[in-house]
Amino acid sequence: MSDVFRNKVDITLTVNGEEVEARVPAGRHLIDFLRLDLGLTGAHASCEHGVCGACTVKVDGDAVRGCLMLAAQADGAEVWTIEGMSDTGAIRDLQDAFVTRNALQCGFCTPGMLVACEELLTRDALPERDEIRDYLSGNYCRCTGYEAIVDAVEDVAKARRGLT
Amino acid sequence: MTISFGNPDRPNSYIGKTVPRPNAGRLVEGRGHYVDDMTLPRMVHVVFVRSPFAHARIKGIEAADALAVKGVLRVFTGADIAKVCTPWVAVLAHLKGLKSPPEHAIAVDRACWVGEPVAAVVATSRAAAEDGAALVEVDFYPLPVTGDMMTALDADTPVLHADMGDNLAFRREHHEGDVDAVMAGAHKVVSARFKTARHTGVTLEPRSILVDWNGAEGQLTAWHATQAPHMIQSVLAQHLGLEEGRVRVICGDVGGSYGIKVHVYPDEVATAAIAKIMGRPVKFIADRLESFTTDIHARDHEIRAKIAVDETGKILAFDIDDWTAIGAYSVYPRTSAIEGNQVVNLCGGPYDFSDYRAKTTVVFQNKTPTCQYRAVGHPIAVAVTEGLVDMAAAELGMDPVAIRRRNMYADDCYPVTSPAKMRFEGLSHHASMDTLVALMDYDGLRLEQAEMRAKGIYRGIGIASFIELTNPSPFMYGIGGARISAQDGCTVRMDPDGSLVALSGVTEQGQGTEAMLSQIVAEGVGVSPSRVRVITGDTQVTPYGGGTWASRGAGIGGEAALQAALALKASILEVAASMLQAQAKALDIRDGKVVDADSGAERLALEELGRIVYFRGDTLPKGLPRELVQTRHFITSEYPFAFTNGVQASYLEVDTDTGIVKLLKHWCVEDCGRIINPQLVDEQIRGGIVQGLGGALYEEIHYDAEGQLLNGSMADYLVPMAGEMPDMVIGHVETPTMESTLGAKGAGEAGTAGAPAAVMNAINDALRGLGAQVTEMPFTPERILRALGKIED
Numbered sequence: 030m031s032d033v034f035r036n037k038v039d040i041t042l043t044v045n046g047e048e049v050e051a052r053v054p055a056g057r058h059l060i061d062f063l064r065l066d067l068g069l070t071g072a073h074a075s076c077e078h079g080v081c082g083a084c085t086v087k088v089d090g091d092a093v094r095g096c097l098m099l100a101a102q103a104d105g106a107e108v109w110t111i112e113g114m115s116d117t118g119a120i121r122d123l124q125d126a127f128v129t130r131n132a133l134q135c136g137f138c139t140p141g142m143l144v145a146c147e148e149l150l151t152r153d154a155l156p157e158r159d160e161i162r163d164y165l166s167g168n169y170c171r172c173t174g175y176e177a178i179v180d181a182v183e184d185v186a187k188a189r190r191g192l193t
Numbered sequence: 194m195t196i197s198f199g200n201p202d203r204p205n206s207y208i209g210k211t212v213p214r215p216n217a218g219r220l221v222e223g224r225g226h227y228v229d230d231m232t233l234p235r236m237v238h239v240v241f242v243r244s245p246f247a248h249a250r251i252k253g254i255e256a257a258d259a260l261a262v263k264g265v266l267r268v269f270t271g272a273d274i275a276k277v278c279t280p281w282v283a284v285l286a287h288l289k290g291l292k293s294p295p296e297h298a299i300a301v302d303r304a305c306w307v308g309e310p311v312a313a314v315v316a317t318s319r320a321a322a323e324d325g326a327a328l329v330e331v332d333f334y335p336l337p338v339t340g341d342m343m344t345a346l347d348a349d350t351p352v353l354h355a356d357m358g359d360n361l362a363f364r365r366e367h368h369e370g371d372v373d374a375v376m377a378g379a380h381k382v383v384s385a386r387f388k389t390a391r392h393t394g395v396t397l398e399p400r401s402i403l404v405d406w407n408g409a410e411g412q413l414t415a416w417h418a419t420q421a422p423h424m425i426q427s428v429l430a431q432h433l434g435l436e437e438g439r440v441r442v443i444c445g446d447v448g449g450s451y452g453i454k455v456h457v458y459p460d461e462v463a464t465a466a467i468a469k470i471m472g473r474p475v476k477f478i479a480d481r482l483e484s485f486t487t488d489i490h491a492r493d494h495e496i497r498a499k500i501a502v503d504e505t506g507k508i509l510a511f512d513i514d515d516w517t518a519i520g521a522y523s524v525y526p527r528t529s530a531i532e533g534n535q536v537v538n539l540c541g542g543p544y545d546f547s548d549y550r551a552k553t554t555v556v557f558q559n560k561t562p563t564c565q566y567r568a569v570g571h572p573i574a575v576a577v578t579e580g581l582v583d584m585a586a587a588e589l590g591m592d593p594v595a596i597r598r599r600n601m602y603a604d605d606c607y608p609v610t611s612p613a614k615m616r617f618e619g620l621s622h623h624a625s626m627d628t629l630v631a632l633m634d635y636d637g638l639r640l641e642q643a644e645m646r647a648k649g650i651y652r653g654i655g656i657a658s659f660i661e662l663t664n665p666s667p668f669m670y671g672i673g674g675a676r677i678s679a680q681d682g683c684t685v686r687m688d689p690d691g692s693l694v695a696l697s698g699v700t701e702q703g704q705g706t707e708a709m710l711s712q713i714v715a716e717g718v719g720v721s722p723s724r725v726r727v728i729t730g731d732t733q734v735t736p737y738g739g740g741t742w743a744s745r746g747a748g749i750g751g752e753a754a755l756q757a758a759l760a761l762k763a764s765i766l767e768v769a770a771s772m773l774q775a776q777a778k779a780l781d782i783r784d785g786k787v788v789d790a791d792s793g794a795e796r797l798a799l800e801e802l803g804r805i806v807y808f809r810g811d812t813l814p815k816g817l818p819r820e821l822v823q824t825r826h827f828i829t830s831e832y833p834f835a836f837t838n839g840v841q842a843s844y845l846e847v848d849t850d851t852g853i854v855k856l857l858k859h860w861c862v863e864d865c866g867r868i869i870n871p872q873l874v875d876e877q878i879r880g881g882i883v884q885g886l887g888g889a890l891y892e893e894i895h896y897d898a899e900g901q902l903l904n905g906s907m908a909d910y911l912v913p914m915a916g917e918m919p920d921m922v923i924g925h926v927e928t929p930t931m932e933s934t935l936g937a938k939g940a941g942e943a944g945t946a947g948a949p950a951a952v953m954n955a956i957n958d959a960l961r962g963l964g965a966q967v968t969e970m971p972f973t974p975e976r977i978l979r980a981l982g983k984i985e986d
Contacts, residue, residue: 056320070230071223073448075397076481080907083397111223124221128213131876134703136220137397137448143221158920166916169907171397171449172703174883174944175915177876 040104044069045113053100060084060095062103063110071111071140075169082168085141086110092148111140120147122188126181134172142168146182155186195934196716196755198867204783204793205719207712208935211872212722214708216446216701225446228401228418233474236403237266239467240322241460241477242312242329243486244304247340247559247900248353249333251302254312258328264321268329269313269467271301278466279432281457283523285673288530291363291555293523294354298432298463304333305353305521306561307902308486310460315467315475338559338900342495342518345556353521353557362519363530363555367537369612370548375510379501383584388969389573389949390893391493394566395912398448399479400488402461404468413440415465418447420455420700421740426732427676428457428526429465444730447702451567451884453488454702455742457525460487485905490894491532491566493518494573498540500581501548506589506596510548511541511612513577517555520562526675529563530555535570535662538613540578542660543622543838544600549612559900565742567884571661571946579657579950580957580968587961593656593954594630597840598623601658615660618831620838621864621926622658628924629656629840629862638844645846646962652857655843655955659947663744663865663939664835664930666828679828681745682736683754685714685761686822689807691785691799693718693725695757698738699750700730704941705873706746710754712870713935717758718765719782720799736824744939747869748835749827752933756825759934764820768806769797771817827933835930835938839863841882841947843955844919849963849981852974854890854956856917862924863943867936874940875923881944882921887913889949890971 041050044067053062063069063086075083077096084095087109114120123146126132133139142165149156149164156164161179170178187193197203219225256268280295299310312329316322337351344350345360353360376382401418413435419425422442430437447454464477479487499512515536519529533553540551586596601622602609610616629635635654642652670677684696695714701707707727715722729735736753739745762782769787770777773796781790787797805812806819813819829835842860847853861878868874891911895903904910929936949970956977957966965980978984 054320064230069223070227071225073227073398074229075399076907078481078906078908081397115222124218127221128217131214131217131705131872133217133220134705134876134880135396135398135447135449136217136225136703137227139220140223159916162915162918166914169397169912169914171395171451171884171912172880173876174879174881174921175913175918176879176920179915179920 038101040101042103042105043107045109045116055101057100058096059098059100059103062100063095069110069112073137082145083138083141085144085168087144092144111143123147123185126184130177130181130184132173132177132181138168138170142170142178149182150186150189155190158183204781205716207716207722208869210712211870212708212712214705215711215727216707227398227446227448228403228416229478231403231416233403233405236474236476237315237317238319238322239313239315239464239475239477240319240326241310242314242326242331244300244307244309244311246304246333246335247307247338248336249304250336251300251304251311252332252334255330259314259325262321262325262328264317265314265325266317267315267471269299271297271299271311274299274463274466275301277433277469278462281432281525283525283528285528285670285675287673288363288528288534291523291528291530292357293362294356296459296522296525298459298466306559307900308483308561310463313463313467315471340558340560340896340898340900342493342516342556342558345518345558353559360557362523362557363533364553365534365537366552367613368550372510372512372548372550375548376499376501376512379509380504381585381588382499382501383581383588384499385580385584385968387496387498387577387580389492389494389576389888390970391490392888392892392894393485393488393490394451394453396449396451396453399481399484400454400458400461401478402464403474403476404465405474406469406472408472411439413465413469415442417442417444418454419444420450420702420742422700422730422732423698423737424677424740429462432462433465433469441733444700450702452565452742456489456527456564458487481907482905485910486561486902489524489564489566490520490561491563492573492888493563494536496573496577498577498581500585502585502589506586506591506599508544508546508600510546513540513551515553517553518558518560519555520558520560522562524562524564526677527565527670531565532563532570536574538615539570539574539660541612542574542578543602543658545602546600547612551613560896567881568942568945571659571942572885572888572949575657575659575946576950576953580953583954583957594626594635597656597658598626601626615836616832617836618930619928620836621928622838624926625838625840625862625864628926629842629860632862632922632924633842633860651847651849651959653845653847653955653959655951655953655958656840657947657950657954658840659838661837661839661939661943661946662834663837664748664829665743665745666833668833669743678737678739680826681738681749681753682824682826683750683757684736684822684824685718685754685757687761687765687799687803689803691803693720694728695725695754696728696735697750697754698736699746700741702741704741704746704877705870706741708873709747709751709869713751713754714758717755718762720785724785736826744941747937748939751869751937752935753825753827755935756827757823760823760825761821764818764823765802768817768819769802771814772802772805773797829932831932835932837863837865837938837943839943839947841951843951845952845955845959847956847959847977852977854972856886856919859919859921861921861944861947862926863940864926864928865940866927866938867929868925868927869937877940878923878944879921881942882948883913883918885945885948886918886952888970889952893971
């Protein structure tokens with residue numbers, strides 16, 4: 030490692046509403062920082078190159094792949110993980126709908142899936158089933174076959190619009 | 194005690210209802226507890242150096258540069274591990290002739306597939322271990338590669354394991370009747386060649402194990418993402434030279450399994466061996482490339498098959514010649530001969546015919562080992578059978594539903610033994626087909642198809658009937674010598690507050706095992722499911738059992754839970770009868786209270802009974818039994834397997850310019866016996882269908898001629914995404930097994946068993962007028978365009 034390129038980076042960010050200061054290796058991925066350094070094990074590392082979506086977390090309002098972003102890039106960012114989104118109750122209705130519809134089996138993809146679902150519902154209040162399916166195609170689930178997830182998102186979209 | 198399942202208004206009627214899964218709430222909050230979420234004091238990480246060659250001699254290993262990496266503690270070779278860990282041979286006595294050489298946890302002098310572990314690097318962090326692994330220098334001498342399945346037994350093909358004499362792992366031939374004579378005299382004989390692609394499970398949680406050796410206690414503890422904790426306990430004990438009782442396997446949340454996590458993997462055993470050598474916790478988590486190169490593969494089959502029919506569409510005979518290549522070793526301890534064996538057992542399954550010949554040829558090659566993956570052998574057997582039935586129908590000008598109705602076993606003919614010598618206790622092919630035809634409005638759909646065809650749009654309808662093997666007895670593995678339990682147990686206890694704890698030998702990987710057990714125990718004792726805590730996946734805590742595989746959780750584990758719950762209920766009522774000066778048989782337990790059985794009037798809350806038994810036992814008569822804990826085990830005894838049946842239908846559209854298939858809708862009617870939780874059964878079937886659709890349309894592991902795996906990432910190996918999948922309509926017929934009070938059979942594999950055949954038949958239905966036919970999975974745009982003659986190079 031050359032002296033010019035520092036291999037440790039100091040970062041300050043907000044994670045789940047709490048300020049975090051850390052010195053991280055330059056190569057540390059955001060998902061590893063959250064899981065290994067902060068003990069936030071809700072989001073998971075799975076494909077490790079941005080395909081499956083199991084590591085999806087919310088960064089500055091967007092659903093982001095934790096395995097494609099470095100922790101150093103999150104300096105100054107506002108990060109929310111499933112733990113924080115659960116604590117605030119921000120997606121309680123979505124979580125309840127997932128349980129009611131059994132839109133999860135093993136649960137490994139679920140935290141990332143929920144972040145993606147919430148982003149869709151924020152951007153499109155009443156998506157069609159095809160739109161839900163397209164939007165969630167960056168989040169793999171090997172257990173459910175997806176239909177129950179689509180049902181759950183549809184239920185929440187309608188309920189939030191007062192349609193049920 | 195029995196339960197009047199026919200009466201939906203019976204008290205405590207939780208069996209048959211959709212109740213929420215007790216573990217789902219924490220999973221949606223990110224409070225799952227998977228192996229990689231754990232960190233133990235003094236824990237180190239192991240990363241494996243893997244063979245980049247499909248076949249190579251290991252001439253030397255130089256680890257000095259790796260050991261110089263900051264954080265790297267040790268480097269282990271195969272010889273180092275072999276000092277504490279014996280090799281295994283994956284054969285079973287009842288699979289006559291099956292052979293496989295001894296396999297080491299880390300290759301000692303020869304690597305036989307790309308990805309086989311050849312050294313292990315242990316470091317204080319995963320990153321340091323990976324850096325070290327990159328610097329281990331292995332002196333490989335490449336050897337000739339055996340890759341192709343169909344030439345594996347040719348005289349000029351190199352023999353992979355010289356001691357074995359040839360590349361044949363296993364061969365089985367089954368003959369019933371005189372197939373040659375029947376074929377010679379038949380009205381029509383249709384033949385075809387089918388291929389199913391080598392694919393793998395792609396669990397989102399990679400294989401994971403964390404092992405600690407506590408020398409002071411003399412105990413090895415493994416936290417393991419596995420489907421079969423007791424089997425793993427037995428294997429680790431045997432090969433590390435420990436008593437079984439000194440090995441504890443704990444299985445927390447498991448992030449998908451589908452059969453992938455029911456096997457013994459060399460790197461996982463090596464991790465345990467390293468923990469024993471180093472005396473501290475060692476964690477191994479496979480990365481995604483390791484998942485593709487070292488998780489078991491499956492379904493690599495090529496089949497030449499024939500069907501003979503008479504003028505009326507009556508099926509006279511099937512003739513099946515199945516070949517499969519299983520990689521470099523048979524997989525321990527279940528072996529890699531089971532899949533081919535299943536093809537022999539299952540072809541022709543739904544149909545009443547007399548003459549049957551089936552052969553499977555299982556060969557070695559320098560690729561990743563294959564073994565049991567969801568619906569073992571079923572998708573292959575169903576595709577071959579249903580493909581031939583549709584082709585015969587087309588030859589005769591018969592409707593696909595009509596030819597099946599002509600040949601399926603009558604619903605009132607059971608018990609019956611098939612030409613493959615499978616014994617069916619009770620199936621419902623005709624009732625299931627009737628339900629399917631009504632659900633999908635078959636005639637209406639045919640009209641719609643014709644209307645679309647007139648507009649130049651090619652839509653197809655595909656039907657696939659199937660049987661599914663569930664609730665296996667010791668005839669599956671135990672009789673062959675494997676220490677794999679076909680029996681399972683459950684302990685149910687009542688605590689002072691009147692709540693129940695159920696400990697079960699079956700395991701949870703998301704199917705809803707814990708929900709299923711909670712509602713069975715709730716009904717069996719007479720409390721709300723919310724008052725039942727279920728504990729699974731700890732060999733030191735739960736009764737001994739087989740775990741969850743081959744769709745046995747509900748049928749075997751559920752019955753054990755029901756019997757334990759009924760026994761506990763009897764114990765509780767005996768105490769209550771004494772306290773209330775009543776006859777036990779005049780009392781019942783409903784919603785957590787002892788009541789008069791006739792009037793339903795409340796007599797005693799369970800928490801009051803618990804208070805007296807646990808804290809004021811002095812007030813009860815001396816000698817009164819007061820065991821508020823009961824254990825029961827269950828094993829099937831009448832039938833080797835509980836067969837289920839079902840039928841699926843696919844409706845799809847083929848773009849004849851691009852070759853792209855769009856799935857429009859899918860139906861499945863399934864008979865899994867008594868349904869315990871309708872929602873969980875439906876979701877098992879939906880998830881299974883989508884795994885089958887993946888095999889039909891997308892999933893294929895590619896190798897080059899040198900045995901290099903070419904698509905080892907999720908970007909290159911395609912699995913179904915939400916946008917490509919259809920909505921699925923699920924229907925049921927219930928034919929409970931009489932082997933148990935519960936009457937449940939399995940439902941976990943039905944979807945995967947039938948979906949590929951339904952899609953194949955639908956594509957061929959769409960293309961039939963164009964003279965095109967596909968039989969090689971997955972049905973990619975390229976294969977479809979080739980069938981249409983639009984690509985010819």
